[in-house]
Amino acid sequence: MRPATLLRLALAGTRTDGARVALTAVSAALATIAGLAALTVLAVAKPPGDAWVNSDQYTNPLLREPGLRPGVAFxxxxxxxxxxGLAGQCARLGAPGRDRRLAALRLVGATPGQVIRVAVAETGVASLLGTVAGLAVFLVGRRLLHRPDATGRLPLPTDVLPTPAAMTAVVLGLPLVAALASALLLRRVTTTPFGVVRRVRTRAPWPWPGVLILAALATFAAIRPVLLWYERRDVVEPDWVAPLMLVVGGLTAMVGVVAGSGWISYRTGRVLHRYGRSAAALLAARRLTADPWAGSRTFAALLAALIVGAGAAGVRADFLAQAELTRRTGAGLSDPDFYLNAMGLVDLAIVVAMAIAGGGLLVAVVEGITSRRRAYAAQVATGVPRATIGRSLLWASLAPAVPAVGLALTVGYLLARGVSPAPRGGGYQSAVCDAGPALCDDPVTAERYTRTEWVPEVVVRPDVPWDQLAWLAAGGLAAVLVTVAAGLLFLRASTSVEELRTT
Structure with a gap:
């Protein structure tokens, strides 16, 4: 198959296929802008001098201090x-229509490999269009936001750019990853002239994601001992040690929680099947046990945002504890308000991430309703009320979401607690001179009036931020409720009797 033919077949289809390509491109553009912004922050050159020299060309303290820029990029x-995650959900939009189109290609003589290449090319081309558009928006926005003040200082790092190799890696790497992910997801799919057959797993999910969660907690808890190991040997640790452990531990935790939601969905379905009394609960139970991995696909982005939010709440609690330690002993953070204000920006980013995850949830709910419209229409035709089907969708969404949200918040908070122990000060001997400044400043008389006293150790244990964790849990469950309610608007159109003739 020639590349031009492959491209034409990949972009062909109905308006739903066009919407899928457009939404995938928008998601790739957003990811490109975020990635290029992070690389721009890392591209800020450190001024000559020691490690404490700031980049005074910026007005934002988060950009001036070299030690804070990696956190901003992270x-x-x-x-x-x-x-x-939103891109992954958008790629599933209109899947039944795409399956019929791929089956038609098999019917006219295309091989299974050619059909898979068409599906992979669709995702790759859509992502490439999005990354190129994201690069253009980033470059234009950089020009528009380059506004130095009267002293020549900048609010954003618009005076630097990532290296061409890094920008190329983002623009071309994201479509490549998206194409490889599509090929990986299609490994269980067989496209025949009569439709698409998916090989599904029949065994129940195992609780192996718990091992990943424990490994992530152990990785975060090991960061401080590793840094102390270098410090005891008077060796400067490599710059990549702590960031690498943070990234590996964070990604491992996210994979463990997202994969663990499949086990949670299956167990929740079993409980509903045993103790449920209403028809809606029993329908939801059979759906959860038949496809427990649908929850991990649906809630992936939301759970990742909640893990980050709970971790940020734990870091804020640690800053508050260090501020209290500073008030009691004078040792701790020199400017606690600065760090607390910086956490406000992190909270804003988490709100944006949860809003994006909510968009992915909406796409997943709508896609689930439209892909099962023939089964729902058959249930309505046999006498099942639409209200019962709507309540079953609500049960199937909320029942696994509640424990999954609790797990994500617990893991995120424990990660923050593992990397930063309780702040402490004191625990040392201090020389105190009981005379006036004239006698204390004189080395001859200072020794006569100087005594040694023990400064007691003060440990300020951070409080558990129950209020912030509760708000995060409420926000996550509210996102699930709102998206399910919005998706139910498509239920009446998807359960008409005419849908029984849909192939």
Whole structure:
């Protein structure tokens, strides 16, 4: 198959296929902008001098201090996680129509490999269009936001750019990853002239994701001992050690929680099947046990955002504890308000991430209703009320979401607690001179009036931020409720009797 033919077949289809390509491109563009912004922050050159020399060409303290810029870049990269989750949900939009189109290609003589290449090319081309558009928006926005003040200082790092190799890696790497992910997801799909057959797993999910969660907690808890190991040997640790452990531990935790939601969905379905009394609960139970991995696909971006939000709440609690330690002993953070204000920006980024994850939830709910419209229409035709089907969809969404949200918040908070122990001060001997400044400043007389006293150790244990965790849980469950309610608007149109003739 020639590349031009492959491209034409990949972009062909109905308005639903066009919407899928457009939404995938928008998601890729958002991920590109976030990635290029993170690389721009990392591209800021450190001024000559020691490690404490600031980049005074910026007005934002988060950009001036070299030690804070990696954290800003890490927060921007975390925004890519829900965006990529949204892209994955958008790629499933209109799947039944695409399956029929691929089956038609098999019917006219296309091989299974050629059909898979068409499906992979659709995702790759849509992502490439999005990354190119994201690069253009980033470059134009950089020009528009380059506004130095009267002293020549900048609010944003618009005076630097990532290296061409890094920008090329983002623009071309994201479509490549999307294409490879599509090929991986299609490994269980067989396209025949009569439709698409998916090989599904019949065994129940195992609780192996718990091992990943424990490994992530152990990785975060090991960061401080590893840094102390270098410190005891008077060796400067490599710059990549702590960031690598943070990234690996964070991604492992996200994979463990998202994969664990499949086990949670299956167990929730079993409980509903045993104790449910209403028809809606029993329908939801059979759906959860038949396809428990649908929850992990649906809630992936939301759970990732909640893990980051709970971790940020734990970091804020640690800053508050260090501020209290500063008030009691004078040792701790020199400017606690600065760090607390910086956490406000992190909270804003988390709100944006949850909003993006909510968009992915909406796409997943609508796609689930439209893909099962023939089964729902058959249930309505046999006498099942539409209200019962709507309540079953609500049960199937909320029942696994509640424990999954609780697990994500618990893991995120424990990650923050593992990397930062309780702040402490004191625990040392201090020399105190009881005379006036004249006698204390004189080395001859200072020794006569100087005594040694023990400064007691003060440990300020951070409070558990129950209020912030409760708001995050409420926001996550509210996103599920709102998206399910919005998706139910498509239920009446998808359960008409005419849908029984849909192939």
């Amino acid at each position: 927060a921007l990269l975390l925004l890519c996680v829900p965006v990529l």
